[in-house]
Amino acid sequence: MPKESDFRLVESPVPRPASGEVLVQALYLSVDPYMRIRINGASSYAQSVQPGEVMVGGVVGRVVESNDPRIAVDDVVEGMLGWQKYAVAPAKTLRKIDPKNAPVTTALYVLGMPGLTAYFGLLDICHPQPGETVVVSGAAGAVGSLVGQIAKIKRCRAIGIAGTNEKVRFITQDLGFEGGFNYKETPDYTARLKDLCPNGIDVYFDNVGGSITDAVMKLLNTRARVAVCGQISQYNADRPEMGPRWLGQLVAKQAKVEGFLVHQFADRYDEGLRQLSTWLREKRIRYREDIVDGIENAPRAFIGMLEGHNIGKQLVKVG
Ligand SMILES: NC(=O)c1ccc[n+]([C@@H]2O[C@H](COP(=O)([O-])OP(=O)(O)OC[C@H]3O[C@@H](n4cnc5c(N)ncnc54)[C@H](OP(=O)(O)O)[C@@H]3O)[C@@H](O)[C@H]2O)c1
Numbered sequence: 001m002p003k004e005s006d007f008r009l010v011e012s013p014v015p016r017p018a019s020g021e022v023l024v025q026a027l028y029l030s031v032d033p034y035m036r037i038r039i040n041g042a043s044s045y046a047q048s049v050q051p052g053e054v055m056v057g058g059v060v061g062r063v064v065e066s067n068d069p070r071i072a073v074d075d076v077v078e079g080m081l082g083w084q085k086y087a088v089a090p091a092k093t094l095r096k097i098d099p100k101n102a103p104v105t106t107a108l109y110v111l112g113m114p115g116l117t118a119y120f121g122l123l124d125i126c127h128p129q130p131g132e133t134v135v136v137s138g139a140a141g142a143v144g145s146l147v148g149q150i151a152k153i154k155r156c157r158a159i160g161i162a163g164t165n166e167k168v169r170f171i172t173q174d175l176g177f178e179g180g181f182n183y184k185e186t187p188d189y190t191a192r193l194k195d196l197c198p199n200g201i202d203v204y205f206d207n208v209g210g211s212i213t214d215a216v217m218k219l220l221n222t223r224a225r226v227a228v229c230g231q232i233s234q235y236n237a238d239r240p241e242m243g244p245r246w247l248g249q250l251v252a253k254q255a256k257v258e259g260f261l262v263h264q265f266a267d268r269y270d271e272g273l274r275q276l277s278t279w280l281r282e283k284r285i286r287y288r289e290d291i292v293d294g295i296e297n298a299p300r301a302f303i304g305m306l307e308g309h310n311i312g313k314q315l316v317k318v319g
Pocket of ligand 1: 032033034113114117138139140141142143144161162163164167207208210228229230231232233234260261262263305306307308309310312313314
């Protein structure tokens with residue numbers, strides 16, 4: 001588990017944008033599980049952050065200087081600008097955000113990377129059908145809370161697994177999941193899942209891995225689909241965890257397990273954002289943000305998210 005002392009807050013001159021670049025003042029920083037993988041060199045698909053470098057991360061900010069005709073001063077943009085108050089970036093790497101469309105924080109959540117992950121991961125990897133049972137782990141977090149709601153829009157039964165009773169109340173009472181349980185207070189996950197999923201599990205959206213996933217795999221229906229989105233229970237592990245060998249179960253159930261990265265759907269982001277915006281406007285998708293104030297508190301927010309303190313999307317308000 002990272003410690004606050006692993007991070008340093010450093011002051012340096014504000015950079016100046018060259019031709020084709022803009023200077024952005026951060027409004028909100030995103031705090032995400034993938035950052036944990038990026039700081040121990042375990043990411044096989046992206047470069048690690050080296051000690052002394054600025055922490056990676058998505059940011060929503062306001063443009064204060066522009067040397068590119070595509071972006072004007074005062075435009076609100078989203079991009080991978082890292083944990084810093086001011087950043088220079090090529091205009092072509094930034095996405096313009098319309099603050100009239102939705103609160104700008106949604107560009108880091110429902111109308112951003114986590115929203116697209118839930119949308120494509122559930123619909124394109126799992127193909128949920130009306131009446132099917134969809135189980136999602138990490139259910140009260142940024143991605144999980146949206147997966148369950150999209151499953152419901154597709155007329156499935158949504159069952160969520162999360163780490164506190166308040167989170168379970170949030171997904172069942174506020175978001176309308178049909179059921180859920182707190183894995184930290186449930187001794188037998190399999191028995192609880194059998195209660196909640198009397199017709200078995202057709203779709204599993206896995207955000208966490210570990211023993212939660214081991215229990216779900218035992219209850220898959222014939223031709224079930226599993227999207228492996230993340231394995232957060234393993235990100236701070238000192239050594240690989242041992243578990244049951246459930247691949248045989250996939251043979252018997254003719255089930256499909258598929259890992260994915262949201263970036264593989266990059267050429268369809270417009271479609272995803274259009275649909276998510278419509279559902280948001282129609283209030284078919286609700287969301288909750290957990291906002292910590294001050295860039296100096298970003299490490300605490302990050303560690304808190306890894307420990308499960310957040311309900312919905314963890315963000316940091318800058319300035
Ligand atoms: N494939 C992709 O392209 C992609 C894109 C975005 C995110 N992801 C993955 O999706 C998952 C969710 O990301 P997110 O941004 O939505 O984060 P999030 O769910 O908002 O926050 C992380 C949550 O993980 C849970 N958690 C922490 N340790 C756990 C453990 N040992 N066992 C079970 N749950 C644990 C905590 O909730 P509890 O209180 O419930 O434990 C915590 O709130 C992560 O695995 C992430 O890496 C993948």
